[in-house]
Amino acid sequence: MNGSAFSTYAAVRETDFELLNGDLKTHQVTEQSQKSFCAECGTPIYNTNPKYAGIKILHLGSIDEPPNLDPRVNTYCESRLAWLSNLHQLADLDGGIA
Numbered sequence: 001m002n003g004s005a006f007s008t009y010a011a012v013r014e015t016d017f018e019l020l021n022g023d024l025k026t027h028q029v030t031e032q033s034q035k036s037f038c039a040e041c042g043t044p045i046y047n048t049n050p051k052y053a054g055i056k057i058l059h060l061g062s063i064d065e066p067p068n069l070d071p072r073v074n075t076y077c078e079s080r081l082a083w084l085s086n087l088h089q090l091a092d093l094d095g096g097i098a
């Protein structure tokens with residue numbers, strides 16, 4: 001959980017993961033969930049879950065080139081907010097609301 005209507009992650013094998021700099025701290029949230037984050041500034045980096053052994057669930061903002069990814073699936077759609085299916089019909093703004 002992140003308190004947002006969206007969470008964007010990239011699932012990668014632990015063997016394919018490389019932390020390029022900094023140190024991480026890990027918090028055991030539940031028996032099924034651990035969150036690892038930057039020890040210095042608290043930026044979330046990845047989650048792990050024994051249900052997905054060998055996989056790190058990376059927060060998309062923690063990787064170098066998220067625009068080059070090819071999204072494959074939406075998950076946990078049973079809790080999707082009803083109005084989200086109409087997002088493509090909204091105006092796109094280059095910046096925030098003026």
Ligand SMILES: [Zn+2]
Pocket residue numbers: 022038039040041042043
């Ligand atoms: Zn940091």
